Amino acid sequence: MSIPARLRALAHRRMALSALRANSSLSVRLARYNHHAEIARALEAQGSASMTHALRAAGAVPGFIECRVVINVPGQEPFRLPAIIGRSSASAIASLLHSYFPDASISIQERCQCSLDGLDEALRVSDDVRAMLVDCQHQSRPGAALLKHFKIAARVGGVQ
Structure with missing residues (x-):
């Protein structure tokens, strides 16, 4: 069973915020934040594309x-x-x-x-x-x- 993209995106958002609070140099914290934020955005875009198709099929306005x-x-x-x-x-x-x-x-x-x-x-x-x-x-x-x-x-x- 795979984890839904929405939950994976949420996990990466939290990891991105946690990276900002880590006890590391600024450049390392920023790199980790950017890495996780990029993954979260990609997952959300993937999830929103499939969600948009389902909503349009149901007649809902996204x-x-x-x-x-x-x-x-x-x-x-x-x-x-x-x-x-x-x-x-x-x-x-x-x-x-x-x-x-x-x-x-x-x-x-x-x-x-x-x-x-x-x-x-x-x-x-x-x-x-x-x-x-x-x-x-x-x-x-x-x-x-x-x-x-x-x-x-x-x-x-x-x-x-």
Whole structure:
């Protein structure tokens, strides 16, 4: 009995995140992360292709939901973090930000994509945001570090 591609992809995603926390040099951690993330993306693409065929045969419309955390700190402009796939991840980020900015207004905006176009890019961005979240967890003020990182990335032309 073979393990479904979806479960193998999940396992490789977890191995990729674990690689970031390993007690190894940065280059080794990055290489291991990239290796497992690439396998996970390939497995998800393989699984989504067969899933798409089954959904179309059933008359369902394929798509995905992107969630974006928006934080409005009093006295500052509202800031929108990059959209990610996964409500639970967006909720975790919102909770983390709220713990460091209790006076801020924090919301999660959801947008339904009614096709699978852009899914690969959305998964890549989601992986990047989750990796940054893991990195920020090791700092003294993770919520502030996460917000600072994305504000800097937005100023230098990064994803926002």
